[in-house]
Structures are given as C-alpha cells and as structure tokens.
Amino acid sequence: MAAEVTHLRAELERLRVEMNRLGVLPAVELEQYQERLRREIAEQAAAAQEQKADLDRRLLELRQQVVVTEETALLQEAGVYQYRHPLSDAVAYQAALAGLQGQIKSMTKREGGAVLAATGWTVNGSAAEGRVMLRDFSKLMLRAYNAEADNLVRGLKPYKLDSAVERLGKVASTIAKLGKTMHIRISEDYHRLRVRELELTADYQAKVAEEKEREREEKARLREERRVQQEIERERARLDKERQHYANALAALQAKGDVDGAAQMQERLAQIDTAIEDVDYRAANVRAGYVYVISNMGAFGEKMVKIGMTEGVRSAV
Template sequence: MAAEAEQLRVELERLRADMARLGVLSAVELEQYRDQLTRDIADRTAAGHAQQSDLERRLGQLHQQVVVTEETVLLQEAAVYQYRHPLSDAVAYQARLARVQAQIKEMVKKDGGAVLATSEWQVNGSLAEGRAMVRDFSKLMLRAYNAEADTLVRGLKPYKLASAVDRLSKVAGTIAKLGKTMHIRISEDYHRLRVHELELTADYQQRVAEEKEREREEKARLREERRVQQEIERERARLDKERQHYANALATLQAKGDVDGAAQMQERLAQIDVAMEDVDYRAANVRAGYVYVISNLGAFGEKMVKVGMTRRLEPLDRVRELSDASVPFNFDVHALHFSEDAVSIEAKMHARLADRRVNLVNQRREFFYVTPQEAKEHLVELTGNLLHYEEVAEALEYRQSLKQAQE
C-alpha cells in the first residue's frame, strides 16, 4: 500500500506541474488551446507551402534566364550574330572605329573628361597638394581601366561581346568604390565610348568573317567554273581530233571509190558534229547542267540527301569530288536529270524542301531530311523524267565495314 501511495503522490505532483505550466486551464480552455495550436500549425504549413511555391517559381524564372543566355551565346558562337551598328562592309566599320578611337584619345588627355574626381581634396591643409594627389590617383585609376578595355578589345570574339561589356562595367564600378573618398570615377561618357568601341569591334570582326566566307564561296564557284571550262575544252579538243581522223579516213575511202565505207564515215562525222554542237551549247549556256540527288548512308543515315547541280559534262565527276570531301564513305547517286535550266530546277527543289533543310543558317549546305523516294517524287513533278534513279543506296563500303565489324 505504501508503494501505491507513493506512486499516486508522484503522479499528483506531475499533474500539478503540468497544470502550472498550462496556467491551471479548464477543460474548455484546454480544448480551445489545442484548437489554436492546430490552426497555428496549419497556417504555418500553408505559409511554408506558399513560400516554397514562390521560391520554386523564382527559381524557374532564373533557370529560364540562364537557358536563354546560354542559347544566345551558343547562337552567337555559331555565327547567328545580331549587329549593334549595322554598316555595309568591313571598310565602313574600320572608318567608324578610327573615329571612335580618335575620340578616346582626346578624352584621355588632361581635362579631357575620361575620369572625374573632387577638386576640394586637401593634404596637410593644402589644396594644391590635394589636387596633385587626386590627379595622380586619377591617372592610376584611368590607366587600370584603359588596360582592361584594351585587353578586352584585343581578345574580343563577337559572341563574347556581352560578357566583355559586363566586365568593363564592373571595372568601372570597382574604380568608383576604390576612389570613393576622392570621388574618383570613370565618366559615363567615356565608359559609353569604350563600350561603343567594343560593339564596333565585334561587328567588324563578324563582318570580316562573313566577307571571308563569301570570298571562299566565290573562289569555290570560280574553281568549279574553271573545271567545267577545262572539261569542255578537253572534250572539244578530243572531238576535233576525232573529227580530223574520220575526215582523213573519209577522203581515203572516197579516193578508193569505197561508197559503203565512205557512207559510214559520213554518218560518224555527222554524229561528231552533233556532239560538238552540244559541247558548244553547254559552253555558251551557263544554266544548263545536271540536277542530282545523292546520299551517304554511312555518314548521314537513311533519311538525308543532298540536292545539288553541276555543269560538268560528266556529272559523276562532281559526285566523286564530294565523296573525297572529308566524309567516311562515298556518296550514292539516286536521281539525275539534265536540264537546259538546271539552276531553276535546283532552286525549285530547294524551295520545296525548305522546311526539311538540315542547316538553316548556311544555305550552301544542300542537305535535307528526306528519303531518296521523296526527293525523286518532287524532281519528277518538276521535270517529268529522270536520266537515272536508284531508290536503295548501294553504300558498298559502309555495308562491307559493318560486316567486318560484326565478324
């Protein structure tokens, strides 16, 4: 009994302590207190969810900005560049840059306005000594700013323009903080001028790159034209030689009185004359040529073809050249069509397949996401007939390579 009494006493003391902690609340008050705690917990949980949702929303916005920034850099690096001050050519940019750089030189001269500072600074109570100190510090700050600007200009790439401008702005901000006590800072006009220099430099570099690309394209076109001309000249020389050979044979047969033999020579000479007329026509008509559809199964897969044209007398020579242009396997010819206006036929094919073009930036890359069958259907609709068509690519080297790899 004594043990049970002691246990009851301890329990009573615990209950008294709890009641004291709760302020000796009644049962109703305890119920209300419990409900209040429940509501508080629910409110805090809801607030926590709202705060979490807000944080997630802000994080999503920041992530989107980062993605956009990364995409912009990648696009600029790939030559999709937005000009800040579009001019006609690189020479115009050089002239504008020269004027800007002349303005920069004027502003960095004494009292040119490149750097600003207080004129009331004193050293040992002397304004003159104070101004001398401010002037020296100002020169040092301006030199640091210009060194950074010159480094950015020298190493600038068009797609890095935004980061270069941001870096130069941060340098200007740092100088303003370091020179706060003397109010030393780079002037807004001078900073804008140097940013303008960066923009013009980026535009100039991009314009030069584009002009070089156009120059390469023109050189490639001239090389192709030269090859065509050489091929025509060789063919004309071959036909002239062959014609002279048959003309001599004809004269000999006529002298012998061989009527049948002479008739055969006359027929052959007529064929050569037709061939020479065709060569002369091809030489005179720069739009005549062959439109071709080729693929490279091993390099590009089953659903990609190249649609182009060539003025070569032997169009397969052009295909063989393309096969040697840094691709692992030879191209296969699927379709071939001769036209007196091959240039227009090629342009119409490209227009029909524009939404399937592989390279949307460089129009000289004549590859399209279509099958040979699809390309053939378009070409037949435009021309009505084909000299050659093969639906299935032979891809001999590719298939042999696969077989050897599996063995």
C-alpha cells in the first residue's frame, strides 16, 4: 500500500514536469488533474493506515491468545489442572471412562450413528451398489477418524488436552470435506463422545498423578513421624536416665545434710522434669504443625493459593 502511494506521488511529479514542458493541458485542467491525484494519494494513504491499524489490532489479539494458552499450559504442566468432569477419585474416572467407551463402541456398530452419509445413492443405476459404496466409504472414513482419536487418547497429556481436542475437530472437518460428494461425515453426537473421552482421560491422568503425589507426601510424612518418634524416644530415655542420676545424687546430699547442694540438685531435677514434660508433649502432638497459605500468581495463577502444613513441632530440649 505504501509503495502504491509512493508510485502515485512519483507519477504526479512526472506528469507535472512533462506537462509544463509540453504545455499540453490548460492551467485549469492541470490543476483539476493534480487535485484528483492528490485525493487518490490521500485515499490510498488513509486506506493503508486503516489496514495497518487493523493488522496491529489483530496481532495484539493473537499475542494475547498465545499468552493465555501458554499460561494455561504452564499451569497445567506444573500441576494446577482444571478438571472438566470433577469426580472423587481415579476409580470414579475409570468407571466413567468404561461407561463412555461402551457408548462409543455401541455407536460404531452398523447403523449406530457414528458416521452419517447420503441416502438414495446409486452406482451404474443400482441402488444396492450405491448402498455398498456408501457403506464402504463410511467405514473407511470412520476408521480414519477413530485411528486418530485412539492415537490422541494414547498419547494424551493433561496439559495438551486443548490441542488434542482441536486436532480431532480438524480431522472431523477434513473427513466432511473428503466425503462432501456423498455427504459422508462424523456425527456431532459421536464426535462429542470422543471429545468427552479425551477430557475424561486427561482428568483421569491428572487425578492419578494427584493421588500418587498425595501418596508420596503421606509416605514422607510417615517417615518423618517415625524419625521424630524415634528421636523423642531416645531423648526421653536419656532424660529418664539423667533424672535417676540426679535423684540418687539428691538423696545422697540429703543424707549428708548438705542443704545447699540438695537445693541445687532439686533445681536441676525441676529442669529435667520440665524437659520431660516438653518431650511428652511432642510425643502426643507429633503430627502437629503450622498451616500455611501461599499465593503466587506466577506459579499458580490468579485467584489460586496453595494450603499446606509444616512438619511436627520440634522443641529444643
């Protein structure tokens, strides 16, 4: 567009020079011609500016869409997954998938409604041959669609769900274009079932990963509890032994009549008793900790927080 404007300006200048040299046009007609060229140049420039503004707006929209998609993928890859069909656990997803796959299998049977085609098609004037051709081509198209759907299910990752659904939609559109002559196409009902299969599969995979993570955390928590419990038991045994030692020493000092020494020993025994109480408290509350809340838009996204609990209290003795 800018090149056309430049070309018109050059043409105007060339004509002005040429007409001045030859005196071909009267002055009035020359001015009119120049004015018409100026208007064309202005219109071309305005059109170019408007086209540029449209392109800039479109580019901004596309960049925003890319950012949203990238953020969603990063969040899902990091474990912040949004369930399409929230169920209680992986077993519930397995049951839902089994029921859905039963529906899919039922629709793929003859006259099941997975693929649609024209009626009344004839080949060489034969309606029977036309039905055979439609049936064969329909099977071929459905097989191609199912092969792609099965591959998408097998290789699916939860954070790639949207691209998998988009891919399957493109396959359905391609089949509709290839079968346009005989109106062969994948039915909307069947396509929705297979999209739901992708969604449930992604949900199932995310739930399994989530449950495995919880299991790992639980095992780590139990290991930590055992470690802390053993530490408490060792500390309690040490304190009991130390208390017995000081109790014997106190009895000996009292027998000697050493009041000051007995008082110091009594004070030490009180300190040990306090330490024993602390250890007993830790033993009774080995699973206690602090609840924390983390908000991080970069990691979790807007309006998302992580809630957790610290390890058991570790009081110094």
